[in-house]
Amino acid sequence: MEQRVSLITPAYKAANVIEQTIRSVQAQSYQNWEMLIAEDCGPDNTREIVSALSRSDSRIRLIEASHNGGPAAARNLALGQASGRWIAFLDSDDLWLPEKLERQIAFQLETKAALTFTGYRRISADAARTGAYVTVPDAIDYRGLLKNTAILTSSVMVDRRQTGPIHMQRCYYDDFVCWLNILREGGAARGLDEDLVRYRVLDASVSRDKGNSARQVWKTYREIEGFGTVASAWFFAHYAARAALKYRRF
Numbered sequence: 212m213e214q215r216v217s218l219i220t221p222a223y224k225a226a227n228v229i230e231q232t233i234r235s236v237q238a239q240s241y242q243n244w245e246m247l248i249a250e251d252c253g254p255d256n257t258r259e260i261v262s263a264l265s266r267s268d269s270r271i272r273l274i275e276a277s278h279n280g281g282p283a284a285a286r287n288l289a290l291g292q293a294s295g296r297w298i299a300f301l302d303s304d305d306l307w308l309p310e311k312l313e314r315q316i317a318f319q320l321e322t323k324a325a326l327t328f329t330g331y332r333r334i335s336a337d338a339a340r341t342g343a344y345v346t347v348p349d350a351i352d353y354r355g356l357l358k359n360t361a362i363l364t365s366s367v368m369v370d371r372r373q374t375g376p377i378h379m380q381r382c383y384y385d386d387f388v389c390w391l392n393i394l395r396e397g398g399a400a401r402g403l404d405e406d407l408v409r410y411r412v413l414d415a416s417v418s419r420d421k422g423n424s425a426r427q428v429w430k431t432y433r434e435i436e437g438f439g440t441v442a443s444a445w446f447f448a449h450y451a452a453r454a455a456l457k458y459r460r461f
Contacts, residue, residue: 214243214295214296214297214316215243215244215245215294215295215296215297216241216243216244216245216295216297216298216299216312216316216368217244217245217247217289217293217294217295217297217298217299218236218244218245218246218247218299218300218301219247219249219286219289219290219293219298219299219300219301220232220246220247220248220249220289220300220301220302220303221248221249221251221282221285221286221289221302221303222248222249222250222251222253222257222261222285222303223250223251223252223253223257223279223282223285223303224253224254224255224257225253225255225257225303225304226253226255226256226257226260228303228304228411229248229257229260229261229303229304230260230264231306231338232301232302232303232304232305232306233246233248233261233264233271235306235307235308235309235409236301236307237268238309239307239309239310239311239312239313240309240310240312240313241312241313241316244270244295244299244312245270245271245272245293245294245295246270246271246272246301247272247274247289247290247292247293248261248271248272248273248274248289248303249274249275249276249285249286249288249289250273250274250275250276250285251276251279251280251281251282251284251285252275252276252277252278252279253279257303258273258275261273272292274288274289274292276288281381282379282385282386283379283380283381283382283385284379284381286300286379286385286386287378287379290376290377290378290379295371296370296371296372297316297319297368297369297370297371298368298369298371298377299312299315299367299368299369300364300365300367300368300386301365302364302365304411304413305365305408305409305410305411306334306338306408306409306411307365307407307408307409308406308407308408308409310407311329311407311408314329314403314405314407315327315329315368315403315407316368318401318403319368319370319401322399322401323399324370324398324399324400324401325369325370325373325374325393325398325399325400326367326368326369326370326374326390326393326394326398326399326400326401327367327368327400327401327402327403328347328361328362328363328366328367328368328400328401328402328403329347329363329366329402329403329404329405329407329408330344330345330346330347330366330402330403330404330405330406330407330408331344331345331363331365331366331406331407331408331409331410332344332345332406332408332409332410333345333409333410333411333412334409334410334411334412335411335412336411336412336413338409338411341409342412344406345363346404347361347362347366347402347403347404348361348402348404349401349402349404350399350400350401350402351394351400351402352394352399352400353391353394353395356387356390356391356394356400357391357432357436357446357449357450358445358446358448358449358450358453359449359450359453360450360453360454361402361453362387362390362400363408363410364386365408365410366407366408367386367390369393373398374393374396374398377389380392380435382427382430382431382435383427383430383431384427384428384431387428387431388431388435391436424454425447425451425454428447428450429443429447432446432447
């Protein structure tokens with residue numbers, strides 16, 4: 212139980228991809244995990260697919276939301292039932308390579324970091340195309356994260372022994388705000404620069420709406436982090452420059 216990894220997966224209209232995501236977890240070389248899938252009242256048959264797979268693998272658990280509350284609420288439902296020391300985040304359309312958990316736990320124990328994240332590649336919606344490898348920095352602190360897009364949610368693992376309970380704030384970038392909260396309290400974030408995750412780029416992906424994403428980043432600076440206009444503009448300029456480089460290639 213001490214070294215169990217609790218996987219947090221919010222799911223909404225994920226019927227076309229959720230089985231592939233689950234299979235990538237089942238293929239892990241590290242097998243002491245539980246996968247908590249919070250289905251957020253979508254109109255498709257996501258919950259039926261997850262329920263069927265959970266019957267043959269008790270480590271997969273379906274959590275059914277009572278109403279559609281968005282990704283933060285779904286993640287909080289799953290976090291409320293997590294039993295592991297390690298919390299790993301995996302979105303319903305992304306994939307892990309087989310050594311991901313094994314390599315990341317070893318790295319986290321070695322570095323004693325509160326939060327770790329890994330490198331990744333983008334894949335197309337049908338997984339037919341794979342993009343260039345996206346490298347990650349060796350380490351990042353609170354101020355560094357404010358001006359960087361380095362951390363992919365599906366690559367993150369958190370040590371609850373160091374952070375205590377994890378709660379996602381109800382906002383557009385609940386994941387980004389969560390990492391900021393951990394780092395603001397002095398937690399260390401270390402990057403494992405290895406190709407361990409596949410980030411699926413969907414045509415309707417929220418994160419691909421760059422205009423809205425930029426507005427929400429600005430809102431995070433001003434309303435959540437409480438920065439003034441000048442400080443927000445300084446951080447945003449760095450963020451925008453890095454984001455432009457990041458998305459220049461598939």
